[in-house]
Amino acid sequence: MKPGAESIEQTATQAGRDESRPDGSAVCWKCGSFESEQLFEARDFDTALDSYSVRRCRQCDLCYTAGVSEEILAASYSRAYYGSANAKFLSVIEILVRIGHRRQAKKILELYRARPAASKPAGEAVSVLDIGCGRALLLQEFDRLGADCLGIERDEFPASQLQGVEVHSGSLHDKALRGRRFDIIILWHVLEHITRLGALLDELPRHLEPGGLLVISVPNFGSWQSRFFKQHWFHLDIPRHVSHFEHDWLKETLGSMGLEIVSRNTFTASQNMYGFLQSGLNTVFARRQNRLYQLLARGRGRRDWPVLIGWSLLALPLVTLAVLESLITGLTGSGATLNLYARYRGHDDETGAPDSNQVKAKQGKS
Numbered sequence: 001m002k003p004g005a006e007s008i009e010q011t012a013t014q015a016g017r018d019e020s021r022p023d024g025s026a027v028c029w030k031c032g033s034f035e036s037e038q039l040f041e042a043r044d045f046d047t048a049l050d051s052y053s054v055r056r057c058r059q060c061d062l063c064y065t066a067g068v069s070e071e072i073l074a075a076s077y078s079r080a081y082y083g084s085a086n087a088k089f090l091s092v093i094e095i096l097v098r099i100g101h102r103r104q105a106k107k108i109l110e111l112y113r114a115r116p117a118a119s120k121p122a123g124e125a126v127s128v129l130d131i132g133c134g135r136a137l138l139l140q141e142f143d144r145l146g147a148d149c150l151g152i153e154r155d156e157f158p159a160s161q162l163q164g165v166e167v168h169s170g171s172l173h174d175k176a177l178r179g180r181r182f183d184i185i186i187l188w189h190v191l192e193h194i195t196r197l198g199a200l201l202d203e204l205p206r207h208l209e210p211g212g213l214l215v216i217s218v219p220n221f222g223s224w225q226s227r228f229f230k231q232h233w234f235h236l237d238i239p240r241h242v243s244h245f246e247h248d249w250l251k252e253t254l255g256s257m258g259l260e261i262v263s264r265n266t267f268t269a270s271q272n273m274y275g276f277l278q279s280g281l282n283t284v285f286a287r288r289q290n291r292l293y294q295l296l297a298r299g300r301g302r303r304d305w306p307v308l309i310g311w312s313l314l315a316l317p318l319v320t321l322a323v324l325e326s327l328i329t330g331l332t333g334s335g336a337t338l339n340l341y342a343r344y345r346g347h348d349d350e351t352g353a354p355d356s357n358q359v360k361a362k363q364g365k366s
Contacts (some may be wrong), residue, residue: 024056026066029197029243033059036066037159042074042231042238048074048289052238054231061242063221068195077154083336100270101331104188111263111341112184112213129182129207131172132190136264139165148151172203181207186215192241203258210346214259220266222246224329225275234278234290235271238323247338261343267330275313275336285320311365 022137027034030335035058044050052091053066112126120126125148130139133151143149149266154359168176185208208214219235222242226233236244251261272291282289295304329335 015092026068028057028060028062029064029195030062030201031057031060031198033057035059036064039063040231042233042236042287043286044132045237045290046237046294048287050239054236054238054244061249062197063246065238065242065244068070068239068242072239073195073242081240095283096270100268101138102141105138105145106343108184108186108213109142109145109147114262115211115343122359126184127182127209127316128184128186130188131185132187132193133167136165136167138188139167140184147184172200172207177207181209182212183209184213184215188215188217189219191216192218192237192243192245195242197243201253201257205344207258208344210344212344212345213262213340214254214339214340216244216250216340216342217268218250219271219275220245220334220336220340222248222334223266223336223338224325224334225279227337229283231281232279232282232286232289234275234282234293245338247333249342250338251357254340254342258345260345261340261342263341265330265339266333266335266337267326268335268339272326272336276325277318280318280321281311281315319339 026036028036036055037058039054039056041051041053044052052068054063055066056063109126125146127148128139128142128150130136130149130151133139133153136151139149139151149165150164152172153167153169155169168174171177183197185204190195191200204214219237219241226235226244235241247264254261278293280291281292292308292315295308295311326335
């Protein structure tokens with residue numbers, strides 16, 4: 001089996017090999033190098049009991065979490081993490097999440113069709129693949145818009161409970177998907193979870209149609225929030241987030257894959273504003289990190305309401321600052337989330353590899 005041909009579960013656990021040196025450095029998820037420098041240490045998202053080293057690779061410049069083992073990752077992706085197929089958050093938040101997905105699906109289709117020569121004729125269904133689709137909320141919106149949808153998820157997720165869209169439990173490399181190409185491939189807050197990163201990035205162009213659109217959303221490690229809050233930043237989500245991405249790194253990597261960024265932004269209202277609120281609370285209550293989020297995501301009925309109200313009151317003084325920070329950083333391109341939309345220039349041969357001449361020409365201009 002070629003590298004990266006494992007299931008999503010294996011991709012996010014088997015490669016979590018704890019190959020660490022005495023100085024705490026560990027193998028880079030992208031290039032496999034041990035040469036790195038420590039940026040800071042951060043506590044795990046769920047319990048704040050364990051610490052991990054966040055490092056920058058000296059070989060490929062990727063920032064990543066070191067010391068993550070297979071056992072640690074397997075425990076991190078429990079059923080409690082996913083929630084049920086129907087709901088993960090409190091009902092009001094669920095409504096806002098679904099509205100956001102509806103707007104996002106429309107935007108992605110508009111961007112895909114913005115280049116008529118590359119897109120399918122009107123009336124022909126656009127094929128959409130969502131890798132790490134979760135509860136398939138985004139795919140459900142694409143389905144309502146007439147797209148031909150497929151999702152991929154880890155084996156732990158209760159995909160059998162989903163209705164209305166097809167979700168494949170396994171890998172992009174599985175026999176059932178071999179040779180299939182899609183007009184749109186989405187990795188929405190997924191790429192940061194992948195350990196065999198290089199293998200996945202190598203495989204993606206083989207499944208994109210010429211002129212197809214790759215959509216990536218990740219926490220922006222180069223954002224103002226990340227630099228200010230550092231180890232207390234909500235969007236670190238350690239140990240599940242094994243890589244931490246910056247715009248220039250992704251731009252260069254996507255360019256080498258034959259993809260050109262056609263649109264980008266660093267503003268997602270819910271992610272940016274809540275990220276500031278929870279990061280502020282994490283800074284003050286270092287031993288009770290992400291407590292408000294845990295209550296919002298996994299409320300346990302009426303007995304949790306007094307605690308939830310208490311944490312909400314603590315966050316209230318930060319609301320105005322969170323709104324201002326999100327608006328300013330979103331306008332200046334330094335917001336807490338990085339959303340990239342990249343057009344694929346085509347295949348060099350039947351293997352689906354990027355057109356080497358176009359990649360070289362593009363690199364020569366940069």
